[in-house]
Amino acid sequence: MSRSNGEGSVYRRQDGRWTGAAYVLTPEGTRKRKAVYGKTRKEAYDKLAALQDKSRAGIAATPSRLTVKEFLETWMRDVQEARLSPATFQTYEGYIRNHLVPVLGAKRLGQLTASDIRAFLAIKSREGKSPATVKQLHAILRSALQHAMREDLVPRNVAKLVVVPTPPKQDVEPLTPDEARKLLKAAKGSSWEALWTLYVGLGLRRGEALGLRWGDIDLENGYL
Template sequence: MRTSRRGRGEGSIVKRADGRWMGRVDLGWQEGKRRTKSVYGRTRRAAADAVRDALRALQDGTLRTDERQTVGQFLATWLQDVARARVRPRTLSGYESVVEQHILPELGRFRVSKLNGQDLQMWLAKLEAGGVSASRRRYAKVVLRTALNTALRWRLISSNAATLVDSPRVSRREIRPLTPEEAKRLLSASSGHPLEAFVVVALGCGLRIGESLGLQWGDVDLEAGRLHVGEQCRGSAGTAPHDESSWPSGNG
């Protein structure tokens, strides 16, 4: 490398063997070590401009200084220190499940600061090729986008790559309610069956299956003739919620 005389405020600028110019910005001491950040340009002037931009960003606190952290390392921190304090245990379990199953295997070793839209588009395509459902892929992308919003606020990244890719389209199944005649036949068929009460309540109140299964005796007020519908019976912990209203908003 050939060192070039530097101008005021340019930092250290050298010409590399590949013809590019490289500038270094002193970040000071971090974790007991002297840290620097390298920036590049095709010409000496371009490298000098990049150094000055980096110095300004360092002064106003917008310079990304830790570019070695991987997606896996960041998500571990986000789940433990951010998500755990903001969401319910069941929701956190869903986050952990989708991170472990669908995000880390493909993206875990990527550096957070280097993640781009193309990386995420290829990741979603691989999930699809692996048979992962559209709703699960969409949920994985939402969780990653929410986590990267935190990285953006922490200034680990300058933009959220998850906002640059399209979300998988989830087809909506048409809901066809039972006709009055079908409802009568169902009531007749369930008469005397252990699930008769379940069928009667579900049909009579127009409840969803999950709402019916989630009912407890505390939800029943026989004197007032009222039934309180609150919690739904969901799948095992770690499964993704199917209702998008329960997904993270992306502001995490």
């Protein structure tokens, strides 16, 4: 598994992972040392060989100056858009644009650490974001970094080193019959009367009620 002089090297790190490193072509037209990683010596060797084959063919390696913002935008556009439903994609995009990018976006992807992620999540908690939102932000970042690791953009997924507590389950105290009657009386005649009637009468969740279309309703037969 040895390589000739000038063809790079493969060695084992202290954490047990194998690393292959060699000088390859960059987008700027220069040659810089780049590393790839694998769980076994052969995996690292094969990744290094593939990287060097691309370099010899004139294909530049991914720039090391890639920022978290640039990576997340590319990940969403090229990977997640085809996988997610439109609604979920918009939710992810909003989390990234409004929360992840303002705090972590300018940092280089390869320099992102577990401490950075812990600090980011702590900031969001202090801002009053719910435990469920904090957990979702961590999940998005963990998923994105897992893809980055598969693409050899980072040596490991540092988000996996951060433990986020599971949000406590909230007990729901339903309205009493008297409270339900008062609510419907207060809503009577307002533009929200139909919505509140559905909530109280059928126990629909918010997403279920707001997602209804006229085609879902049969007024003649009283069917929803």
